[in-house]
Amino acid sequence: MSRLELRHVHKAFGGLDVLADISLSVGAGEFVSILGPSGAGKSTLFQLLTGAEHGEGEMLFDGARLDDHGRHFAFMPQRDALMPWRRILDNTTLGLEVQGMRRQAARARVAPLFAEFGLAGFERHFPAQLSGGMRQRAALLRTVVQERDMLLLDEPFGALDALTRTAMQRWLEQMWRHHRWTALLITHDVREAVFLSDRIYVLSARPARIVREIKVPLPRPRSLGGDAARQASALEAEILDIILNPNPSKRTRP
Amino acid sequence: MISAGLLLLAWELYATYSGIRATILPAPSRVFEQAMLNREALADNAVPTIRATLLGFACSLSAAFVLSMLVDFFQPLRRALFPVFIVSQTLPLVAVAPLVVLWFGFGLAPKIMLVALVTFFPMLVALVEGYEATEAEIGQMLRAMGAGRWRIFLLARLPSALPYFFAGLRISITYAVVGAIFAEYAGAAKGLGIYMLNAKNNFRPDLVLAAVGVSAALTLVLFGLTVLLQRLAMPWERADRETAGKGAWR
Numbered sequence: 001m002s003r004l005e006l007r008h009v010h011k012a013f014g015g016l017d018v019l020a021d022i023s024l025s026v027g028a029g030e031f032v033s034i035l036g037p038s039g040a041g042k043s044t045l046f047q048l049l050t051g052a053e054h055g056e057g058e059m060l061f062d063g064a065r066l067d068d069h070g071r072h073f074a075f076m077p078q079r080d081a082l083m084p085w086r087r088i089l090d091n092t093t094l095g096l097e098v099q100g101m102r103r104q105a106a107r108a109r110v111a112p113l114f115a116e117f118g119l120a121g122f123e124r125h126f127p128a129q130l131s132g133g134m135r136q137r138a139a140l141l142r143t144v145v146q147e148r149d150m151l152l153l154d155e156p157f158g159a160l161d162a163l164t165r166t167a168m169q170r171w172l173e174q175m176w177r178h179h180r181w182t183a184l185l186i187t188h189d190v191r192e193a194v195f196l197s198d199r200i201y202v203l204s205a206r207p208a209r210i211v212r213e214i215k216v217p218l219p220r221p222r223s224l225g226g227d228a229a230r231q232a233s234a235l236e237a238e239i240l241d242i243i244l245n246p247n248p249s250k251r252t253r254p
Numbered sequence: 255m256i257s258a259g260l261l262l263l264a265w266e267l268y269a270t271y272s273g274i275r276a277t278i279l280p281a282p283s284r285v286f287e288q289a290m291l292n293r294e295a296l297a298d299n300a301v302p303t304i305r306a307t308l309l310g311f312a313c314s315l316s317a318a319f320v321l322s323m324l325v326d327f328f329q330p331l332r333r334a335l336f337p338v339f340i341v342s343q344t345l346p347l348v349a350v351a352p353l354v355v356l357w358f359g360f361g362l363a364p365k366i367m368l369v370a371l372v373t374f375f376p377m378l379v380a381l382v383e384g385y386e387a388t389e390a391e392i393g394q395m396l397r398a399m400g401a402g403r404w405r406i407f408l409l410a411r412l413p414s415a416l417p418y419f420f421a422g423l424r425i426s427i428t429y430a431v432v433g434a435i436f437a438e439y440a441g442a443a444k445g446l447g448i449y450m451l452n453a454k455n456n457f458r459p460d461l462v463l464a465a466v467g468v469s470a471a472l473t474l475v476l477f478g479l480t481v482l483l484q485r486l487a488m489p490w491e492r493a494d495r496e497t498a499g500k501g502a503w504r
């Protein structure tokens with residue numbers, strides 16, 4: 001059963017068509033990725049979902065129209081958006097405080113999760129004192145503790161170095177198996193999408209439309225060796241081909 | 255510090271050995287000596303200047319804060335009000351100061367007004383631009399969390415403006431002292447400005463310079479206070495420079 005459903009969503013900024021025609025769905029407990037080139041309009045899609053911008057088309061959550069009043073999403077912006085002036089603990093409680101929880105109660109709720117997120121001992125640090133990977137985990141912690149119906153993750157690891165990014169992807173996959181969040185992830189890293197997702201939507205360049213929907217049949221936990229890894233590489237190659245050669249008919253032309 | 259010392263030394267040597275008269279250019283040692291001899295009069299005249307500076311600055315600060323919030327919440331206000339304030343900044347103090355004294359007398363009021371006039375706009379601009387420097391993503395995230403405009407202002411826009419606020423404060427506090435002295439120069443019963451004027455008219459450049467020294471010291475102290483205040487208000491700034499916790503990526 002699908003929780004989030006978009007039908008023919010369209011968005012233009014002034015005369016600039018950004019989203020041409022987006023239809024997609026995300027089921028309960030499903031991890032879905034949106035994969036597309038830079039500037040395609042991926043972040044714009046999240047702006048529509050969080051109500052920062054308005055577009056045309058239908059957006060449904062649990063069958064009901066998505067409007068500004070229902071708060072279904074916990075949103076993690078493209079940059080970590082940690083507040084430099086708040087200590088890590090107080091950054092992670094932000095969503096709960098906005099929901100009206102007392103600061104002490106919010107802290108008590110979040111503090112036990114610091115170990116699981118690899119942040120134990122850094123509660124009293126300021127964001128500038130953390131490494132890039134730790135900042136992303138803090139931002140993710142701030143996102144998941146809101147206990148909303150669904151996570152919206154906009155390129156959570158885009159700014160990290162390759163080594164840290166791989167470590168974070170493994171960590172997130174493990175966390176997801178444990179928590180089974182319903183999640184929609186934006187990325188332009190093919191390997192990341194294949195490694196983390198149950199399904200992938202491949203977007204075209206701007207104006208974005210969905211070029212292909214790909215199921216990822218790989219078993220979980222996602223492994224890095226053996227048969228599954230070969231399957232993953234084949235899938236990655238196929239997706240890359242779709243992105244880099246959007247018009248197969250033109251490929252043979254001189 | 256060193257450059258200031260060298261400058262003083264050069265000045266001392268020049269004043270002593272060039273044969274220039276002390277009524278034109280007194281040596282620093284003489285200025286200091288006279289400052290000590292007249293310290294009661296100097297202190298007596300510094301008090302009204304300090305009072306005018308602080309009161310005027312407090313007024314302009316509160317006004318700038320209230321107005322900056324209004325401008326932040328109602329953007330059209332910005333276009334309506336800013337031209338007026340920009341014009342207010344182009345008025346030459348030399349012309350305005352005597353007029354304000356003429357209209358409002360020799361008391362405290364015209365001094366407060368002049369200090370406020372020179373410091374208000376820089377503070378307003380600092381605050382308004384500080385609010386606007388808020389990271390767009392933080393705003394979007396807070397809105398997605400369900401925060402309203404007021405909440406977003408308090409949680410994100412106000413703290414984001416702090417570095418701009420303190421930059422503005424450091425500049426304005428020096429303007430404030432100059433503004434107060436100018437106002438006194440144009441007419442006052444007491445104050446460093448009128449003290450300088452009287453000393454000049456009595457051919458006592460040493461006392462003029464002594465008063466200048468007092469006002470410079472006053473400015474430095476106020477400047478130092480704003481730096482201290484910033485340290486206290488923005489503890490994360492210093493944390494930025496420490497490297498604790500770096501390099502742990504697992």
Ligand SMILES: Nc1ncnc2c1ncn2[C@@H]1O[C@H](COP(=O)(O)OP(=O)(O)OP(=O)(O)O)[C@@H](O)[C@H]1O
Nearest residue numbers: 013018037038039040041042043044045078188206
């Ligand atoms: N508020 C806005 N006003 C006007 N144009 C906008 C606005 N937001 C985004 N755009 C434009 O929409 C296009 C898509 O932007 P978007 O941020 O959605 O891309 P993206 O797919 O997230 O890219 P990236 O992978 O680099 O983050 C860009 O050309 C951008 O200039």
Ligand SMILES: [Mg+2]
Nearest residue numbers: 042043044078
């Ligand atoms: Mg983006």
